[in-house]
Amino acid sequence: MPPPVRGVALDQNQARLAIRHIPDRPGMAARIFRLLADQKVSVDMIIQSQRCRIVDGVTTRDIAFTVAAIDAETARTALINAATDLGCGEITVDAEIAKVSIVGSGMVNQPGVAARMFAALAQNQINIQMIATSEIKISSVVAKDQGVQALQAIHAAFGLSGAEKIQVST
């Protein structure tokens, strides 16, 4: 069995946007991401959780996503201009984030890989702000000033030697 985790990556070059209270009906996500695509904004992580909230009698959900820090302002302006049209609430931006990820095949089938990553962050008092996963990657968003510490903690927790790829984009 190859080790489940092949490497750790850190991206300190992202900003997170969140759109609150999007009416929860078909088509809303399509309009939002089409709007961003038309502005040539590449979106990295998109996270929409299952939680709904009723606002003025309408069921709504939040969508959060990360972009390259240089695109944050373009994305924010485009969304603010469309907020009334979309019928959604507040648009928030946070550039003080870092994304730290572990990559490897077969992680999902080995319960405990995610727990080990999260425990490495916990032992270093690093709070997890967002989580998104796929079969071969687990990403966490942490405070920007804890990015390097998060990378080192996870690297040590999985016993990765110098050989594994560490990607840091600053």
Added chain:
Amino acid sequence: MPPPVRGVALDQNQARLAIRHIPDRPGMAARIFRLLADQKVSVDMIIQSQRCRIVDGVTTRDIAFTVAAIDAETARTALINAATDLGCGEITVDAEIAKVSIVGSGMVNQPGVAARMFAALAQNQINIQMIATSEIKISSVVAKDQGVQALQAIHAAFGLSGAEKIQVST
């Protein structure tokens, strides 16, 4: 440039759990996923959005995740037993879901790929309940009874011929 999307996958074998009002401090995610790992529950998607809520003066966040449908009850019981210890709120389970995903390399750099997937769902009046992405995969959770329709709509939207892999696990 290879087409950004190589294939579409549908998994109708999952259940979604959500844990509400988890105290937002380091270590909570580690405890939750260690608990599930100890029960040999493999977790597929994990989604924690940035949204915080203040409950009884404590900042909290929700975490949602999907598991194989056969593991849902084990996961729910383990979490309910630990809820007081963890200091979190309600645990909800929904087995009436399907996960539909597009896979391909270089999707993130092509801004309109996500918009196209979401538009295909919108045109078929399919509501998106959750979204999680990575560089090579965009997954959406939809109602279980719309899973096959979602797969077909996305397949058509990306002009995938019979040659591309469609993975359906039922």
